[in-house]
Amino acid sequence: MVVRTRLTALVLALAALTLPLDGARASGPSETEPWYVDQYGGDTPDLNAWFDGRLGIVMPTAPRPMRFVDWRLLHGRKVGRAAGDALATPCCSEPYWVNRENRGKEGWRKVRSAISGLPAIGFLQADRAGANNTWTPNCFDDAFDKASATLADRARRYGPRSGAVKAWIAAQDAVFEACTRSGVELPPPMPNAPAWLSKDRAYQQAALALYDGRWEDAAVDFEAIGHDPASPWRGAA
Numbered sequence: 001m002v003v004r005t006r007l008t009a010l011v012l013a014l015a016a017l018t019l020p021l022d023g024a025r026a027s028g029p030s031e032t033e034p035w036y037v038d039q040y041g042g043d044t045p046d047l048n049a050w051f052d053g054r055l056g057i058v059m060p061t062a063p064r065p066m067r068f069v070d071w072r073l074l075h076g077r078k079v080g081r082a083a084g085d086a087l088a089t090p091c092c093s094e095p096y097w098v099n100r101e102n103r104g105k106e107g108w109r110k111v112r113s114a115i116s117g118l119p120a121i122g123f124l125q126a127d128r129a130g131a132n133n134t135w136t137p138n139c140f141d142d143a144f145d146k147a148s149a150t151l152a153d154r155a156r157r158y159g160p161r162s163g164a165v166k167a168w169i170a171a172q173d174a175v176f177e178a179c180t181r182s183g184v185e186l187p188p189p190m191p192n193a194p195a196w197l198s199k200d201r202a203y204q205q206a207a208l209a210l211y212d213g214r215w216e217d218a219a220v221d222f223e224a225i226g227h228d229p230a231s232p233w234r235g236a237a
Helices: 002-017 044-051 064-074 081-087 104-113 141-158 163-177 195-211 215-226
Strands: 127-129 135-137
Touching: 044 064, 044 081, 064 081, 104 141, 141 163, 141 195, 163 195, 195 215
Parallel strands: none
Antiparallel strands: 127 135
């Protein structure tokens, strides 16, 4: 009994020597904050007041997006509600209670599926593969949201069964394919395409170049759109 007890004590002592000196670590975010700090900034009235300039208590342990908004306010720079809502949201995540059915990739899939006669699309990937099994976010929810809203508008104005609307969708499918794969090109343009489709296609071409990492091509395309007073995408470009 004495020998076994001493042996057990020796094993425990050796195990303790192998433990990290700075304590155990678990998986999860690299930064933590006190439990009473809402990483999404709080309720809507508090957020709006914050974005409007009411700084409140600045905590160095707050999530980085919140500290960025605080930094701007501390330096006398405006934020505003529209920009603040985007700036203060943690990267690549959002509150669990947000309904994603009509947003992002799922929103695009839903609007697209309402158009009959289209080929089905599989899993939508928005990241680019990198070295050592890494993935880099490339196409964000706002891109899919804008495409969903545009498709709904074009289908309402020109008819969901029109060839022009389906040509628009084919081009947009190529744009989103470029989110994850290199070398994607738009399908051939529709013969005798209406003016609205040509303007939309120019913006789709610029977006595809952007997602494909062809920065100079994208810059040239967006600049041309920005100088086209007839383009509905002039402001965005």
